[in-house]
Every structure is written in structure tokens, then in C-alpha cells.
Amino acid sequence: MNTAGRNAGLWDFWFDVVRNLFGWFRAVGREFRTRRGRFLVTALPMLWLGLFFLVPFLIVLKISFAQAVFGQAPPYTALIEHAADGAASLRLHTSNYAMLLSDPLYVAAYLKSLLFASVSTVACLLLGYPIAYGIARASPVKRLLLLVLVILPFWTSSLLRTYALIGILKANGLLAQALWALGLAGPDFALLHTDTAVYIGIVYNYLPFMILPLTATLMRLDFTLLEAAEDLGAKPWQAFARVTLPLSMPGIIAGALLVFIPAVGEFVIPDILGGPDALTIGRVLWIEFFTNRDWPLAAAVTIAMLVLIVLPTLLFEYVENRRAEREAQA
Numbered sequence: 001m002n003t004a005g006r007n008a009g010l011w012d013f014w015f016d017v018v019r020n021l022f023g024w025f026r027a028v029g030r031e032f033r034t035r036r037g038r039f040l041v042t043a044l045p046m047l048w049l050g051l052f053f054l055v056p057f058l059i060v061l062k063i064s065f066a067q068a069v070f071g072q073a074p075p076y077t078a079l080i081e082h083a084a085d086g087a088a089s090l091r092l093h094t095s096n097y098a099m100l101l102s103d104p105l106y107v108a109a110y111l112k113s114l115l116f117a118s119v120s121t122v123a124c125l126l127l128g129y130p131i132a133y134g135i136a137r138a139s140p141v142k143r144l145l146l147l148v149l150v151i152l153p154f155w156t157s158s159l160l161r162t163y164a165l166i167g168i169l170k171a172n173g174l175l176a177q178a179l180w181a182l183g184l185a186g187p188d189f190a191l192l193h194t195d196t197a198v199y200i201g202i203v204y205n206y207l208p209f210m211i212l213p214l215t216a217t218l219m220r221l222d223f224t225l226l227e228a229a230e231d232l233g234a235k236p237w238q239a240f241a242r243v244t245l246p247l248s249m250p251g252i253i254a255g256a257l258l259v260f261i262p263a264v265g266e267f268v269i270p271d272i273l274g275g276p277d278a279l280t281i282g283r284v285l286w287i288e289f290f291t292n293r294d295w296p297l298a299a300a301v302t303i304a305m306l307v308l309i310v311l312p313t314l315l316f317e318y319v320e321n322r323r324a325e326r327e328a329q330a
Helices: 002-032 035-064 095-102 104-137 140-155 158-169 174-181 195-219 224-231 236-247 249-264 268-273 281-291 295-329
Strands: 080-082 088-090
Touching (some): 035 295, 095 104, 095 295, 104 140, 104 249, 104 281, 104 295, 140 195, 158 174, 158 195, 158 268, 195 249, 195 268, 249 295, 268 281, 281 295
16 A cells, blocks of 8 residues: 555656646746747847857957057957056057058959859849749649759758869860860860859859749749739730749849858859959958958958948848838738
């Protein structure tokens, strides 16, 4: 009897523990549905961003207002200088930012990076939209297979995939041999170390970033609207221009941002596939940081690039949100 009583008491104890746990989870769920709960949910990601984005950004911003001093560690002056009497003074040097505007090298690097990113984004859109549309219209089993094929390149390093392009684009490579066999080019034909090779490399590496958000948007599209447009006499291209394209615009915007923003600061692809004329802002940063050891100038280049990319993006997002709010109210 004592053993049976102890077992019954043990079962009651664990039953109370499980019941209290369920009650705690329900209370946490109700708490998360409140304003305070939503704040707690977003607090951890914001703390993460503040720690690993805002803090490094402030460090780079501080370095950009210093002056380079070679032969010491760190290789730049301190912003706060202490005099002999103990007085502290703040010294901000703006010469690094002035050099960005006066030296045509940095202006050309910015423009070259924007050109690479813009053309590559348009190419990814033109190639990725038909693929995403085909995936969205496929059956569930085929759709899963096609999505796996799109995601499959991510299973290998982008660096390895970029190096693999060398064997295709170099002189006497696979592409040159194929064109030579077709009589379209000579045996010395090569795309390696040209701007075209950089475009191919960026599109090849970033195409899935365009396909995936487009596929997610097109999968939510009500394709009966296209049938209704055909019943009303619209031609296929008219139905696409008036129905499919406007409704897929959120996916186009998301994919364009996912491709354009990292492509602007791309370093590996222009360095491996591009020639000496492919001087992008990523290569300039590498040269200033590791070759010239001019950390303040490199930090100023970084801040200027961030301002040129982030501020227009935030402005665009603000305009789009306001437009969506007006459409929702209408």
C-alpha cells in the first residue's frame, strides 16, 4: 500500500507539473498577443542587429573621421586628443570624404559598381521571371522538384562556383570550344577578364535570389483572373501586362533588392572574373584596407557606399508603404 500510495503521489506530482507548464505556455501566448508581447518578440532581433550591425557601423564611422598614420597599430589617429594639461579635444577630419569627391578613381568605382548591379538585376529579372512563373504554374510535385533545383547551387560555396566559371569562360575553355565547333568564334575567343564575365558571374550567383521571392508571390496569384481576362477578350500579353505583372510587383521589388544591394558591394566576382577595368567599390575597399593600409579612407568609402544604397532603399520602402496604405484605404 505504501508503494502504491507513493506511485499515486508521484503521478499526481508530474500531472501538476505538466498542467502548470501548459498553463504557463497559454499565459505566454496571451502575453505575446499584447503590445508588450510583440515588443518582447522584436526586442531580441533588434538587440542582435544593434550588436552586430549598429556597433560595427559606429566603429567604422569613427575611423572615417580619423587620419591615417602608418607604422602603428591601429593605423589611424584618435578622435579625442588629450593635451598636457589634461584637456580633451575632439578632432574630426573630413579630408577622407573630400577625397571621394575630388578623386575620379572613387567616383568611377562607384559608377562601375552601380552599373554592374543594375544590369545584373535586370538580367536576373528577365531570366528569373519565366522560371518563377513556370514553377508557380507547375503541379505540387514538380514545383517541389524545381524549387530544389533552384536552391541546389546554395549547397556549394559561391567561391567554388565562381572559380568553376573560369574553366568555361577562359580561352580554349568550354564556351570557346563550343563556339569554335559551331563556327561562331575562333579558338582564341575568351570572355574571362571582361565586363561580360562579371555580368555572367553575378547573374549566375544571384539568380536564385530573384526566383524565390517571385515564385512565392506568383504562387499566391489567383490564375482564374487570367481566365476571366481571356473571356473578356484580352490577348495573352494584355492579360500579363494588366493582371499578372501588377500583382507580381511585390515579388519583383523584393527580388530586385535582394540582387541589387549585395551586387553593388560584390568583391569576389569582379576580382576573379573581371579584368583591370572592373574596378568596383569592393575592390577599392580591399586595396585601401589591406594594400594601402589607409583605414580612414576605406572607412569613408564604406560609409559613402552605405549612404548611397541604404537611403534610397529606405525612401523607396517608405513610398511603397504609403502607396499600399492609400490603396488599402481606398
